[in-house]
Amino acid sequence: MDQIILKKITLLNQTMLDSLTELDNLKIIEKFTEVGLKIFEADFGFAWWKTSTENEEYHLAYKSADLPYIPQLPRERGGNFEAMKNRTPIFVENVKKENYEKKYDVSPYMKSYVIIPITYNKYLYGNLILCYKQKHIFTEGDKELSISLGNITAQAITIRDFTQKEYDNLKRTEMFKYTWKLLQQEKIKTEFIANATHELRTPIAIIKGNVDLALKSGFKKIKPERALHSIDHEIKHLSQIISDLSILTSGAENLKDQIIFKEVNLKSLINHVAEKSKTISYKKKISIIVKKIPNITIWGDETYLEKMLTNLTKNSVTYGKIGGHTEISAKQSGKFIIINVTDNGIGIAKEDLPRIFERFYMADKSHGRHENTGLGLSIVKWVAEAHGGKVNVKSIKNKGSVFSVILPVNKV
Numbered sequence: 001m002d003q004i005i006l007k008k009i010t011l012l013n014q015t016m017l018d019s020l021t022e023l024d025n026l027k028i029i030e031k032f033t034e035v036g037l038k039i040f041e042a043d044f045g046f047a048w049w050k051t052s053t054e055n056e057e058y059h060l061a062y063k064s065a066d067l068p069y070i071p072q073l074p075r076e077r078g079g080n081f082e083a084m085k086n087r088t089p090i091f092v093e094n095v096k097k098e099n100y101e102k103k104y105d106v107s108p109y110m111k112s113y114v115i116i117p118i119t120y121n122k123y124l125y126g127n128l129i130l131c132y133k134q135k136h137i138f139t140e141g142d143k144e145l146s147i148s149l150g151n152i153t154a155q156a157i158t159i160r161d162f163t164q165k166e167y168d169n170l171k172r173t174e175m176f177k178y179t180w181k182l183l184q185q186e187k188i189k190t191e192f193i194a195n196a197t198h199e200l201r202t203p204i205a206i207i208k209g210n211v212d213l214a215l216k217s218g219f220k221k222i223k224p225e226r227a228l229h230s231i232d233h234e235i236k237h238l239s240q241i242i243s244d245l246s247i248l249t250s251g252a253e254n255l256k257d258q259i260i261f262k263e264v265n266l267k268s269l270i271n272h273v274a275e276k277s278k279t280i281s282y283k284k285k286i287s288i289i290v291k292k293i294p295n296i297t298i299w300g301d302e303t304y305l306e307k308m309l310t311n312l313t314k315n316s317v318t319y320g321k322i323g324g325h326t327e328i329s330a331k332q333s334g335k336f337i338i339i340n341v342t343d344n345g346i347g348i349a350k351e352d353l354p355r356i357f358e359r360f361y362m363a364d365k366s367h368g369r370h371e372n373t374g375l376g377l378s379i380v381k382w383v384a385e386a387h388g389g390k391v392n393v394k395s396i397k398n399k400g401s402v403f404s405v406i407l408p409v410n411k412v
């Protein structure tokens, strides 16, 4: 075999290796059409793809960027059908105008072309069509090459389909599911540790900065009160993070064990949270309104339920507008109680909504990291779930948010 053909076959084999990791058959077709154009030195080309093995329907799988006309679907009497039926390439060196009906007239655009069936053993996937603007004489080498191009493309697709099937089978096995779960847990753990480390590092860096500056300058560059205030602020922030982390790291299962269920009076719990929150809401002139709460007792852990409602109320203030309001209401619906915390604050963008219950996720970066840890809503979710309930949110950017906690009233 001559050297040039050998090089071209090597390029085809390389493309085959490249496509082993490709997850999409059409991408493989794209790769091979482009390589086909290169090794045949053709001007443009496209590929037909057989829609199913049962019928004779085709669609355009790929077309090169500068294809000058829209290919018509293969017709039963046309070269495409013939190439596929006989599983041999068809070479046309001189497209004659009279050979085409008016509407399929491609002669102004191409003078020669080759149709190569993509076929290997019993499999037939479609055709590759490589076209020349000028008349092209096909050599014996071209003829050999066209068979290799069709075969290797088909082999690449067969191998991909095979590996995909094997992979799908593997995914169904218990071992795979178990390993996958372990990997996911490991990933969650690693991300959690990375995020926690990052959050803890910032306040420590600020404390260290203040101490360094004071020590180096003998309090000349920073006033003692300012340094101590800053340090005090960061220590409070650190303890907030640590206390939030200690709830979350106990893990959903363990958290359930930690929860001490007893009867909790809903009305006094909500009133207590509202009163407590007024110490932070007054600065922003936000009024906290408690609607009529049903006089019932629910089954839960008062400390955690209080933490959950405090987080929601605190958020409604943090992300509330000056002079705004927060409304806490509750209604019973069968065996469940629905507690709504509604505000008319800054709201949450649609794209952030699915993520706000994730640990450390902060949708509104402008509120920075002062009092916030990005952990509040994850705690809300965990507490709600540990009580056999759930939490939902509805929010409109710039209008406000409603967080709804749904809890079973009785023992779960």
Ligand code: ADP
Residues within 6 Å of the ligand: 311, 315, 316, 317, 318, 319, 320, 343, 345, 346, 347, 348, 356, 357, 361, 362, 363, 364, 365, 371, 372, 373, 374, 375, 376, 377, 378, 401
């Ligand atoms: P953070 O400590 O940042 O408040 P959370 O987990 O409590 O952490 O909340 C996650 C993010 O969800 C917040 O950073 C904020 O962007 C958004 N968010 C929570 N509650 C509200 C609310 N009531 N109004 C607007 N945005 C909110």
